[in-house]
Amino acid sequence: MNNEVNTQVKSYLTFKLGDEVFAANVSKVLNILELTKITKVPKAPAYMKGVINLRGSVLPLIDTRIKFGMSETEFTNNTCILVLDIILSGESVRIGALVDAVHEVLEIDDSQILPPPSLGSKYKSEFIDGMVKLGEEFIMLLNVELIFSTDDILNLKEVTGEVKQKFGDAG
Amino acid sequence: MDKLRQKFIEEASEHIRDIEQSLLTLESNPDNHELIEKIFRSLHTLKGSGAMFGFEKISEFTHELETIYDLIRNNKLILGKEVFDLTLACADHLKILISDEKKDNAEINEEYRNLLEKIHEVYSGESMPGKPSANQKDKKTADTGSDLSTYYIYFKPNADIFDNGTNPLFLIDELTSLGHFMAIPYLQDIPEIETIEPYRCYTHWEVIFATSESSDTLNEIFLFVEDNCVLDIQKLANGNLVDNKKFVKRIEKLKETGKDIGIDALKIISEDLEQSVASKVKKALGDEFRTSFRDYTISSIRVASEKLDHLMNLVSELVTTQARLSLYSENDSSSELTAISENIQKLSRQLRDLAFEIVLVPIDTLITRFQRLVRDLSKELGKEVSFIAKGTETELDKTIIENLTDPLMHIIRNCIDHGIETTEERLKKGKPEQGTILLNAYHSSTNVHIEISDDGKGIDAEKVRKKAVAKGLITEDNYLTEKQIYELLFLPGFSTAEHVTDVSGRGVGMDVVKQKITNIRGEIEIESSKNAGTKLTLKVPLTLSIIDGLLVRVEDIFYLIPLSAVEKIYAINHEDIDGKFNNLIVLGGERIPYFYLRKEFNLEADNNINDQVIVIKYETQKVGLVVDEVIGEYQAVLKPLGRHYKNQEIISAATILGDGTIALVIDVNRAVNHFANIITHMEEKI
Numbered sequence A: 001m002n003n004e005v006n007t008q009v010k011s012y013l014t015f016k017l018g019d020e021v022f023a024a025n026v027s028k029v030l031n032i033l034e035l036t037k038i039t040k041v042p043k044a045p046a047y048m049k050g051v052i053n054l055r056g057s058v059l060p061l062i063d064t065r066i067k068f069g070m071s072e073t074e075f076t077n078n079t080c081i082l083v084l085d086i087i088l089s090g091e092s093v094r095i096g097a098l099v100d101a102v103h104e105v106l107e108i109d110d111s112q113i114l115p116p117p118s119l120g121s122k123y124k125s126e127f128i129d130g131m132v133k134l135g136e137e138f139i140m141l142l143n144v145e146l147i148f149s150t151d152d153i154l155n156l157k158e159v160t161g162e163v164k165q166k167f168g169d170a171g
Numbered sequence B: 001m002d003k004l005r006q007k008f009i010e011e012a013s014e015h016i017r018d019i020e021q022s023l024l025t026l027e028s029n030p031d032n033h034e035l036i037e038k039i040f041r042s043l044h045t046l047k048g049s050g051a052m053f054g055f056e057k058i059s060e061f062t063h064e065l066e067t068i069y070d071l072i073r074n075n076k077l078i079l080g081k082e083v084f085d086l087t088l089a090c091a092d093h094l095k096i097l098i099s100d101e102k103k104d105n106a107e108i109n110e111e112y113r114n115l116l117e118k119i120h121e122v123y124s125g126e127s128m129p130g131k132p133s134a135n136q137k138d139k140k141t142a143d144t145g146s147d148l149s150t151y152y153i154y155f156k157p158n159a160d161i162f163d164n165g166t167n168p169l170f171l172i173d174e175l176t177s178l179g180h181f182m183a184i185p186y187l188q189d190i191p192e193i194e195t196i197e198p199y200r201c202y203t204h205w206e207v208i209f210a211t212s213e214s215s216d217t218l219n220e221i222f223l224f225v226e227d228n229c230v231l232d233i234q235k236l237a238n239g240n241l242v243d244n245k246k247f248v249k250r251i252e253k254l255k256e257t258g259k260d261i262g263i264d265a266l267k268i269i270s271e272d273l274e275q276s277v278a279s280k281v282k283k284a285l286g287d288e289f290r291t292s293f294r295d296y297t298i299s300s301i302r303v304a305s306e307k308l309d310h311l312m313n314l315v316s317e318l319v320t321t322q323a324r325l326s327l328y329s330e331n332d333s334s335s336e337l338t339a340i341s342e343n344i345q346k347l348s349r350q351l352r353d354l355a356f357e358i359v360l361v362p363i364d365t366l367i368t369r370f371q372r373l374v375r376d377l378s379k380e381l382g383k384e385v386s387f388i389a390k391g392t393e394t395e396l397d398k399t400i401i402e403n404l405t406d407p408l409m410h411i412i413r414n415c416i417d418h419g420i421e422t423t424e425e426r427l428k429k430g431k432p433e434q435g436t437i438l439l440n441a442y443h444s445s446t447n448v449h450i451e452i453s454d455d456g457k458g459i460d461a462e463k464v465r466k467k468a469v470a471k472g473l474i475t476e477d478n479y480l481t482e483k484q485i486y487e488l489l490f491l492p493g494f495s496t497a498e499h500v501t502d503v504s505g506r507g508v509g510m511d512v513v514k515q516k517i518t519n520i521r522g523e524i525e526i527e528s529s530k531n532a533g534t535k536l537t538l539k540v541p542l543t544l545s546i547i548d549g550l551l552v553r554v555e556d557i558f559y560l561i562p563l564s565a566v567e568k569i570y571a572i573n574h575e576d577i578d579g580k581f582n583n584l585i586v587l588g589g590e591r592i593p594y595f596y597l598r599k600e601f602n603l604e605a606d607n608n609i610n611d612q613v614i615v616i617k618y619e620t621q622k623v624g625l626v627v628d629e630v631i632g633e634y635q636a637v638l639k640p641l642g643r644h645y646k647n648q649e650i651i652s653a654a655t656i657l658g659d660g661t662i663a664l665v666i667d668v669n670r671a672v673n674h675f676a677n678i679i680t681h682m683e684e685k686i
Helices: A154-170 B003-027 B033-052 B057-074 B080-101 B108-122 B136-144 B168-176 B215-221 B223-228 B246-254 B263-276 B277-293 B304-329 B334-356 B364-381 B398-418 B423-428 B460-468 B480-487 B510-519 B669-686
Strands: A007-015 A020-025 A031-032 A048-054 A057-063 A081-088 A091-100 A102-111 A128-134 A137-142 B149-157 B179-184 B205-209 B231-239 B360-362 B385-391 B396-399 B435-444 B447-456 B523-529 B533-541 B546-554 B556-561 B568-571 B582-587 B589-594 B611-619 B622-627 B629-637 B651-655 B662-664
Touching: A007 A081, A007 A091, A007 A137, A020 A102, A031 A048, A031 B223, A048 A091, A048 B510, A048 B662, A081 A102, A081 B215, A102 A128, B003 B033, B003 B080, B003 B364, B033 B057, B057 B080, B057 B108, B080 B108, B149 B215, B149 B263, B168 B179, B168 B205, B168 B215, B179 B246, B205 B215, B215 B231, B215 B662, B223 B231, B231 B263, B246 B263, B304 B334, B304 B556, B304 B629, B334 B360, B360 B364, B360 B398, B364 B385, B364 B398, B364 B435, B398 B447, B398 B510, B398 B533, B460 B480, B480 B523, B510 B523, B546 B611, B546 B622, B546 B662, B556 B629, B568 B582, B582 B611, B589 B611, B611 B629, B611 B669, B629 B651, B629 B662
Parallel strands: A020 A137, A057 A091, B385 B435, B556 B662, B589 B622
Antiparallel strands: A007 A020, A007 A102, A031 A081, A048 A057, A081 A091, A128 A137, B149 B205, B149 B231, B179 B205, B360 B396, B435 B447, B447 B533, B523 B533, B546 B556, B546 B629, B568 B611, B582 B589, B611 B622, B651 B662
């Protein structure tokens, strides 16, 4: 079935939020930082964790867990900041995203990527570029550009649960 | 190529602006020959570069305009009002052409044709009263531009020229793209078809060529084939012979013989003609023209504004890093390190000052537009208005200048539309017939003040008040001072014009002006007296990227309050504010409303510390902000918080302190608005 598909290998950075593994296209990731001093900005939405000093410029920091409808990030030794370069209404913007842990860079062939689950309109499946099954685990390839340019909180937990059910049973 | 086109557009816009500016100055001083020359030069450059970058219409258009100015500078045409109006209209049209060259808009084309026609009318009806009409031939030379010279080129490629990949036709093409030409190919050497060798070249050319380029340029074209041909380039005459009908006729005759004409024969013909054409005058003019070009030396260079932004960012980073270095060296005993650090401090200060100076632009750059606006608008409204600008050398950060343009335009529009009366009215009041709008800019400490005053009818405070009542903005029994009444003008949806005109008075206006000025941390004030006029004063900061602030701490976060807003600082006991419900505190004998920042930022009150109150100016009142600790004055380089905090009202920017910590800059006005709203909200709930 895959014979006709023009296969292309892309690199993805995998990271953990809670027990779930996600991946982002490495072309969007500029940097991985250790936890540094965060300056809280008063009266900002909860997922806007504050700002940090990134080599002389001010970088807004997003608590990815809250953004995904999970509980607030608890800082551990593994907590990292991904510096992402996203396009926000035509402008290149840098943001920091807190994640629980960074795993590895995976080379994923396009043909391995399963289409994002269509879970009915109440889930925002457009935030997921696709799925990859790695061993027993499902990794969701995130569209970071879309995720971090919206003000909404995404209930990704429901999505992951749903995905597990659908694909987990089939696999 | 796109980059080059972009560059052309930039330069062309500048030339058009120059033309406008020169024209406006010329209007009051029509004998200024230098300015006419300047206009001519700008037109000429536009023509040349327009053609080069494929803006054919611009090239064609400016060519026609140039003709008019050539006549003017040769005193064959008077620079009258119609020429002014026409040229200004043309300048406008050129702007459109530059932006829309590729668009085939019927309306634009129509306008284009109209203007071209008018131009033709002007220079064909050149026999102005009082001036002897120029004779036929003079007109001709003027038409074709007096900076052209005619060259004779004999080009006979060697028979083996094709061997090195050269196509002689391309060379001829390249040559002819530089000007008017007459090329005569000679084919008689081509042998019979049986003996022809297709890889050999049998043709040679004679080209008579009129161009503004020097013979060096012509030689360059043939640079690569020099060794493979017989080449002779000679100047035949000054001026353009190619378009001279008599000359062409004689050449045609000679051509019929099928033999080479040769330079000598051509020279004789041109000399014949020269006597009848007053080419000596032309030559003198041509030389003058060239020397005036040479006067330009490079005293400034053009830099893309993004590069300047980048420079500013780097300098800001350097200043921040340097602050860190001095902090580090203070805690270190090494005297050498201290010396180095101090040196770097000195250098980075100088660099910072210089960088800030570079991005400063004189207000002058705005003035042309305003002059134009006043001129066009007063004409349209049938009022006589003169516009005087003072202190235009005052410099401001370019971002501020950019943000000032629209508000100032609007204010000036208002002055003409609402302020200045019609001529009859003015005469009745015993005022001079012509109204005056004065723009005055000057420095005042770290601010620049720009005053716009008119000598019109002033603002009728009573009328404003009544209107505000009618609109429900205030009630009939509200007592307002005159100043407060003028403030009403800045409220959204307020417009005093009885009739909505297309000039001003659409109800969007002064509120937008106020908003824009506030956005660049500026203020606006109105003074007015009936029948004497109105004065608006804009106070704007010199630069947007640096701010003098008071560094304070609330819990573990540092905040910066702009020093310009700070009035006084008091130390208070926590009990003074603890458990108060009316949010009023007595300081220096005054009852001042206050906001406890810990509470406003949803932090827990700390009962053990002594608090400090910073009294700030909020509009016309005083407001206290209670913080944990005041650290001191700090000069901060502002950094944007980023798009993700765009809804953040209280904090306008951030800055990085010497030790790398981030401090948040409080936008005092918005913060107080925000806090106050929350309180009224809570009261409503109760």
